[in-house]
Amino acid sequence: MSSFKKYSQEFITKNLHFYLVDFKGLVVDSNASFMPRVVNKNITSIHPFFECFSSFADSLEKEIVFNCVHLETNEKLFITDVQFVRKEKEVLVVIQDFTQHYTTYQEVAQARNESIINSELIVLKNKELQEREEFKNSFIQNFSHELRNPLTSIISLTKLLAETDLIGPQKEMINFLLESNSNLKLMLEDVLSISTIASNKLQLQEKAFNLNKLINLLEFTYTAKAKQIGVEFSLKTIGKIPEIVEGDRLRLFQVLTNLLDNALKFTEEGSVSLLVSLNQTRANKANIRFLVEDTGIGIPEKDQESIFESFKQLNNCGKTDGTGLGLAIVSGLLQKMGSKIKVESVVGKGTKFFFDITFKIPLKTKKTVVSKNIDKELLSAIKSKNIKRFKLLIVEDDEQVQTVLFKVLINTDCFYIDLINDGSKVLQEVVNNSYDLILMDVNLPNVLGNHVARLIRDFPMDSINKIPIIGLTANVFNNQEKGYIKDGMNAVVSKPFDTENLLETILRHLK
């Protein structure tokens, strides 16, 4: 044998061990490698793994591989791949040592499995914590709710008592009682608020309200309150704040009063101010910033997060008057409204709390839609066309637009109006009624308004295929408008529409 061949042989067999085993399991031959060199013994004596040898010998398999088998022999562990290969009279058992490779794999698997199990446990733990939190919140909520009734009785009885003839120190005692009662009531309201927010039971309103009036009310209230404690209050607005917006007036009011009360509480001299500024308006939405600034004691940086946590504050309760839940309520309410409270503060200088809210601006306020604005001539022109009222069909799915249209048209006193919001029902309606005109949104759910117009135009009855159709659309590109007209619409009015323009268009197409 050449020395090269000898060396390479030596190298190859270093990690390979062979046993030649007869079908009864007796080892016939073995090389000298990492496994014990046994001959004339049953292979099961090497390691209990080999007890599966007989199953292989009895089977019809030609070859089988076992990956990643741990074989410990003579106190040493090898992680191996074991192969049984069926030969004429024997089975060749090939054992390949992959200890190093598999050890690396083990480390990877270790990290992976541990992290999977940990994340599962975290999820479970969070679920448990959440359940506990929910229980706690609903408990507090129910409990404080229950407390309200007896407290109300106590308060009214104390007030009655205060009006009776009192002698000596009784008057003072009653005053103290009244004061404590009203504090107790405020605290109860706070706890109730925070638990309502935390238990997700808070339902926000989406209603149009007058933001101007709300700001004015705050200015009035807080100018007076500030004066009482010798602090200055100022209000400033920047930009054109929309007068009417949609949202939850009560909750916004609660947020702002909490912030303003808080500012007054911690300001001994100087000023408290409310700044309302328009960040931007886009489509029919306005983003508005509210900022409450004071020249009070300030908040150390390390506390600037925890002041919004309800139970931290409950723990500190007693250091200041009230529950101290105000900021937690603010933070919770704003979160519900899709906003976030932010704070900037310098100890000894003062504090700024601010947040941004996006309000929807109701459609009707965008263009004034009030009957008195409608040109009298226009109306008499419509009226002169017909002694009776015209029959109109409105096809529109947006409730806001529906309302606006209704208001505009009813106020003219010239129309009977039918309303449907489903484009697929139009033809049926048109056939069963005799309409003088159809006002139809182009972007209807399920079907497009211009396709409906096409159907009407193709209807084989003159009384139907000649009905004027006016399209309403928010797509204001010219080429689209042309397409709608080609489909059989007589005119297209774009949203948000101008009342006069709409009425004029209607008038033009009435017979």
Add this chain to the structure above:
Amino acid sequence: MSKSKKIVVLGHFGVGKTSLIRRFVSNSFSDKYLVSIGVHITKKVVEISPTESLSFVIWDLEGTDEIDTIRDAYLLGTHGALFVFDVSRPSTFQNLKEDLKIVTAKMPKVPVLIIGNKIDLVVEKELKELLKEHNIDYNFLTSAKTGSTVDTAFLELAKELNV
């Protein structure tokens, strides 16, 4: 010489397969989790009665959350199986029915005992309600940590295999 029986221990990773075997074979336990890869084989003689015994060759298989990825070679010549889940981790028993279907498809006619392990971590009464709710059948609830019901489970399997 006692009859030799091959037992495979199956289930997701981390459910306590290795720990159950260690408790059964050497009556010990460790809190440390050492992920098993591939297969470890140990042997233990089980006394069924004063006159009868079986020699268990126990295959501790690498745990996986996808039972159908078990290599078929490992299952060759199996006489009995333990399917272990972790009572404190629902992800290990949520799909128990499907997992068992795969196991029996791979090893038809092989008896499989279902074991819920780590019973020391939960309240037994609540657990039983939960398992009932999820419609999960099991044969034994064990704890490799305390040793509770571990021998019983293996012995039961031995009895089933000794016919």
